Amino acid sequence: AQSVTQLDSQVPVFEEAPVELRCNYSSSVSVYLFWYVQYPNQGLQLLLKYLSGSTLVKGINGFEAEFNKSQTSFHLRKPSVHISDTAEYFCAVREPGGNEKLTFGTGTRLTIIP
Amino acid sequence: DVKVTQSSRYLVKRTGEKVFLECVQDMDHENMFWYRQDPGLGLRLIYFSYDVKMKEKGDIPEGYSVSREKKERFSLILESASTNQTSMYLCASSLAPGQGLYGYTFGSGTRLTVV
Numbered sequence: 001a002q003s004v005t006q007l008d009s010q011v012p013v014f015e016e017a018p019v020e021l022r023c024n025y026s027s028s029v030s031v032y033l034f035w036y037v038q039y040p041n042q043g044l045q046l047l048l049k050y051l052s053g054s055t056l057v058k059g060i061n062g063f064e065a066e067f068n069k070s071q072t073s074f075h076l077r078k079p080s081v082h083i084s085d086t087a088e089y090f091c092a093v094r095e096p097g098g099n100e101k102l103t104f105g106t107g108t109r110l111t112i113i114p
Numbered sequence: 115d116v117k118v119t120q121s122s123r124y125l126v127k128r129t130g131e132k133v134f135l136e137c138v139q140d141m142d143h144e145n146m147f148w149y150r151q152d153p154g155l156g157l158r159l160i161y162f163s164y165d166v167k168m169k170e171k172g173d174i175p176e177g178y179s180v181s182r183e184k185k186e187r188f189s190l191i192l193e194s195a196s197t198n199q200t201s202m203y204l205c206a207s208s209l210a211p212g213q214g215l216y217g218y219t220f221g222s223g224t225r226l227t228v229v
Contacts, residue, residue, distance in 0.1 A: 043220035100145045100208045106156035
């Protein structure tokens with residue numbers, strides 16, 4: 001079974017500083033990878049996804065992620081964070097083919113310090 | 115944009131009650147999912163459905179059942195609510211495989227408290 005590890009449960013960052021949220025997955029086959037964001041008291045919203053092609057993926061709100069097959073990682077980055085980025089971020093993985101079931105990580109709570 | 119609507123934002127139920135959580139999507143998606151979200155555990159799949167009247171167990175189906183009589187509606191049923199089912203419940207929908215890998219569209223969630 002696939003699994004997703006988000007190593008940091010909480011990440012505090014000063015406003016306008018860069019941030020990296022880490023995600024590793026366990027799969028020996030090709031995968032599709034996703035990052036979702038959950039703002040307070042809301043459902044999850046898709047930030048970006050990697051399906052194939054370029055390993056650097058750009059998403060909404062200035063976020064990007066890099067797929068690294070050899071390290072089985074899909075870390076999320078933003079060069080300069082804002083107060084509005086305060087949220088919980090979830091990494092998810094899916095194997096191509098079959099159904100659309102996603103396996104999620106445990107989430108990383110990003111707190112922006114003014 | 116696809117909209118996924120969960121009928122209740124907050125629910126408080128008593129132990130032993132039968133609880134229905136309703137989810138409706140308006141964009142003709144084939145797949146629908148129920149997850150529960152708990153601090154430190156992330157999202158865990160309870161059940162999913164890839165067609166009307168079709169359902170499959172997810173990772174934690176015990177104590178739950180589902181119903182999908184119409185394509186747009188996917189109901190989660192707690193036959194006899196227990197306090198360990200206190201959680202945030204999230205519904206999601208997606209297109210069928212091969213029709214576009216857009217990921218899931220989520221509802222806003224139902225925070226259920228069982229007392």
